[in-house]
Amino acid sequence: MLTVGERFERYVVDEPIGRGGHATVYRAHTADAERGAPRQVALKVLDEQHRHRAQLARLRREFEYARRLRHPHIVAMYERGFGWLAMELVPGGPVTRLATLAERLEALAQIAEALDYAHNRAIVHCDVKPANILLDPEPGQLRAVLVDFGLATRVCADVGPRCDPVEASLPYSAPELLTGHAPTEATDEYALACTAVELITGSPPFTADNGPALVEAHLTQPPPHWSREIDSLPRVFDAILAKALAKSPADRYQSCREFIALVTRALQPK
Known part of the structure; x- marks a missing residue:
């Protein structure tokens, strides 16, 4: 790991802010005085023991796909090198920190807009989750x-x-991913639906103690009837989510925005 104050490429490390299976993300700033005021960035650096072909390809894909998309609700990419990339610093934490349902619905609407924007440019995210x-x-x-x-x-x-x-x-994987089919826009919609359920009810639609059981649930179980367990949820909520979580991609909504707009309308105070 890099240490606070250490210089890496043209950045100075301020503090570690995230850790994944293969990389660490740091808050950092540019050290080039001649370029003007320092710019704060999120610096993602692969661990030295994880700089294999698959991890390097994934990091390169992360940079290249996001760089093609210029949208206020998609992270901005700045530059990359061997085993690292610098991107927009978004320091507010995950969406689960939002305290109210109204805020969570607004955040979901923004992400739905971002996903539709990406889909219109033939890009599927494939890992939508809180x-x-x-x-x-x-x-x-x-x-x-x-x-x-x-x-x-x-x-x-x-x-x-x-x-x-x-x-x-x-917990957010569409059936077509689990059966080895190519992802489409509807794949992201399914993951967004799982994310919405978690933000609204407290847990994703399908839970299990092990991976095979969770896969089986996505492939065969119908979505729960949340309105039977949560008094504040109307029955139409169940119907809206059932379509977004349809086993067949062709049976889901035409866009992420359409789906989230229906959820928002269903949960607005009458």
């Missing part, structure tokens, strides 16, 4: 930001099952 939605702590505004495009891919025609392993997070 941990990948960060908050900008700017006072007086709510800005949610979609991060980590390391599993992103281009939309392509699905010609049948593939042999690629599933890398996405299981």
Whole structure:
């Protein structure tokens, strides 16, 4: 790991702010005085023991896909080198920190807009989940930001099952990912629906003690009837989520914004 005050490339490390399976993210700032005022960045650096072809490819994919997308609710990429990248610092923590339902619905609407923007440019995120939605702590505004495009891919025609392993997070994985089919825009919608359920009810739609049981739930179990357990949720909420969580991608909504707009309308105080 890098230490506080250490210089890395043209950045100075301020503090570690996140740790994943293969990399550490640091708050850092530019050290080039001739370039003007220092710029704060999030500096993601692969551990030396994890700089294998797969990890390097994922980091490169994260940078390249996000860099193509210029949207206020998608993290901005600045530059990259061998085993590292510098991106926009979004220091407000994950979306689960939001205290009210209204704020969480607003954040979901912003991420739905970002996903539709990416989909219109033939890019699927493939790892939508609460941990990948960060908050900008700017006072007086709510800005949610979609991060980590390391599993992103281009939309392509699905010609049948593939042999690629599933890398996405299981609680948010659409059935087509689990069966080896190519992801589409509807794949992100399914993950967004799982994320919405977690932000609204406290847990994702399917839970299990082990991976195989969770996979089986995504593939075969119908979504729960949350309105039977939570008095504040109307029955229409169940119906809206059932469509967004349909086992077949073709049966889901045409856009993420359409889905979240329906959820928001259903949960607005009457």
